[in-house]
Amino acid sequence: xxxxxxxxxxxxxxxxxxxxxxxxxxxxxxxxxxxxxxxxxxxxxxxxxxxxxxxxxxxxxxxxxxxxxxxxxxxxxxxxxxxxxxxxxxxxxxxxxxxxxxxxxxxxxxxxxxxxxxxxxxxxxxxxxxxxxxxxxxxxxxxxxxxxxxxxxxxxxxxxxxxxxxxxxxxxxxxxxxxxxxxxxxxxxxxxxxxxxxxxxxxxxxxxxxxxxxxxxxxxxxxxxxxxxxxxxxxxxxxxxxxxxxxxxxxxxxxxxxxxxxxxxxxxxxxxxxxxxxxxxxxxxxxxxxxxxxxxxxxxxxxxxxxxxxxxxxxxxxxxxxxxxxxxxxxxxxxxxxxxxxxxxxxxxxxxxxxxxxxxxxxxxxxxxxxxxxxxxxxxxxxxxxxxxxxxxxxxxxxxxxxxxxxxxxxxxxxxxxxxxxxxxxxxxxxxxxxxxxxxxxxxxxxxxxxxxxxxxxxxxxxxxxxxxxxxxxxxxxxxxxxxxxxxxxxxxxxxxxxxxxxxxxxxxx
Numbered sequence: 001x002x003x004x005x006x007x008x009x010x011x012x013x014x015x016x017x018x019x020x021x022x023x024x025x026x027x028x029x030x031x032x033x034x035x036x037x038x039x040x041x042x043x044x045x046x047x048x049x050x051x052x053x054x055x056x057x058x059x060x061x062x063x064x065x066x067x068x069x070x071x072x073x074x075x076x077x078x079x080x081x082x083x084x085x086x087x088x089x090x091x092x093x094x095x096x097x098x099x100x101x102x103x104x105x106x107x108x109x110x111x112x113x114x115x116x117x118x119x120x121x122x123x124x125x126x127x128x129x130x131x132x133x134x135x136x137x138x139x140x141x142x143x144x145x146x147x148x149x150x151x152x153x154x155x156x157x158x159x160x161x162x163x164x165x166x167x168x169x170x171x172x173x174x175x176x177x178x179x180x181x182x183x184x185x186x187x188x189x190x191x192x193x194x195x196x197x198x199x200x201x202x203x204x205x206x207x208x209x210x211x212x213x214x215x216x217x218x219x220x221x222x223x224x225x226x227x228x229x230x231x232x233x234x235x236x237x238x239x240x241x242x243x244x245x246x247x248x249x250x251x252x253x254x255x256x257x258x259x260x261x262x263x264x265x266x267x268x269x270x271x272x273x274x275x276x277x278x279x280x281x282x283x284x285x286x287x288x289x290x291x292x293x294x295x296x297x298x299x300x301x302x303x304x305x306x307x308x309x310x311x312x313x314x315x316x317x318x319x320x321x322x323x324x325x326x327x328x329x330x331x332x333x334x335x336x337x338x339x340x341x342x343x344x345x346x347x348x349x350x351x352x353x354x355x356x357x358x359x360x361x362x363x364x365x366x367x368x369x370x371x372x373x374x375x376x377x378x379x380x381x382x383x384x385x386x387x388x389x390x391x392x393x394x395x396x397x398x399x400x401x402x403x404x405x406x407x408x409x410x411x412x413x414x415x416x417x418x419x420x421x422x423x424x425x426x427x428x429x430x431x432x433x434x435x436x437x438x439x440x441x442x443x444x445x446x447x448x449x450x451x452x453x454x455x456x457x458x459x460x461x462x463x464x465x466x467x468x469x470x471x472x473x474x475x476x477x478x479x480x481x482x483x484x485x486x487x488x489x490x491x492x493x494x495x496x497x498x499x500x501x502x503x504x505x506x507x508x509x510x
């Protein structure tokens with residue numbers, strides 16, 4: 001028991017000593033940690049102070065730099081303001097000086113105006129005195145004298161004008177034939193003729209689209225053979241029941257069209273057959289061309305034409321100009337030339353010959369850069385036509401000088417054939433507009449009540465009021481309307497202006 005007590009006491013004593021030792025150790029570590037913490041804190045504090053100081057210095061430097069820049073900007077702004085102020089002051093001084101000058105000028109002008117007004121008053125007084133003296137001497141007022149003078153001058157002018165017109169008319173009647181020819185020739189010079197175009201495409205219609213494959217042939221050999229034989233381009237596309245034949249030569253297009261028609265009708269389409277049919281059609285077309293040319297010359301009574309010229313005339317059948325068949329146009333021109341030449345006392349046969357041949361340059365056998373009129377004249381000269389015929393062909397578009405009376409006749413008849421209603425597609429609207437313009441020009445004159453453009457625009461009937469225009473004024477009105485139409489409009493031939501004035505008295509018996 002006592003030993004147990006002793007052991008316990010010993011254990012308790014050891015625990016106390018251990019606790020004291022542990023406490024001592026802990027206290028030492030704590031003190032060292034505190035010392036190290038204080039040391040670290042001191043280092044951190046110094047570091048932070050250095051960073052803060054450095055940042056402060058940077059901020060201070062940046063602030064000073066910005067402040068310097070702002071000061072510089074303020075200085076520059078101040079300098080500009082000073083310069084502007086100086087400039088404004090100089091301008092203000094200049095304006096003040098200019099204002100003083102203007103004030104002086106205005107004052108001088110006002111003084112001059114006062115002087116002028118004073119002189120004007122004096123002149124008015126003097127003029128009034130002179131007028132009173134004249135009225136007292138003549139016994140008429142100024143207005144009455146002015147009216148009498150105007151009436152007298154007007155009557156004198158009318159008398160002189162009517163006398164002058166009568167003299168001109170009498171002289172014109174004495175030399176009517178000569179002057180009429182001269183007027184016709186001068187009128188011809190104002191006619192604007194049309195330039196020619198041609199259709200270069202023919203559409204060949206087929207019954208069904210299965211024929212297209214047979215025309216093309218295996219790997220396109222049939223269509224290539226046809227193009228090579230005829231010299232045209234054949235377009236086979238998605239257009240239903242149609243094949244397009246394209247070429248500038250209308251005779252080639254016609255040969256291809258006829259050959260296609262025979263091939264499709266026969267049913268045998270292969271290269272050898274194509275060449276055979278094309279050769280046969282060429283002979284047929286050549287014969288038809290010659291026959292057409294001969295028949296045309298015989299119908300018009302023209303003899304002695306070269307065979308090549310007859311062939312060229314026949315080729316005109318396959319050519320069109322503004323939708324008008326070229327051969328029909330040539331026949332019309334020839335007939336018109338014959339009629340006009342007969343009226344003017346010239347040779348109608350030569351005029352017909354020139355009219356028929358005037359467009360032969362539109363169907364050349366070879367490419368040329370010349371205009372159709374010049375080229376036609378060269379062809380006519382080549383085939384031994386007379387010089388006046390060649391000149392009429394070459395000058396009908398005024399590209400060379402006219403040396404004979406046949407040339408203007410061919411020119412005007414060519415224009416008449418092309419400009420007649422229905423001859424060409426483009427002319428219809430222009431024709432209607434020309435009629436409206438004729439009527440509007442006449443209606444623009446006072447006293448006119450109605451106007452009628454008749455005979456395809458070759459005559460204008462003008463109805464005037466009997467109470468507004470007298471008999472003498474009707475002739476003056478017709479002359480004025482004719483002159484205005486002549487100056488403002490372009491037309492073939494001549495326009496006759498007829499002014500009608502009638503007085504009607506109506507009563508009823510009851």
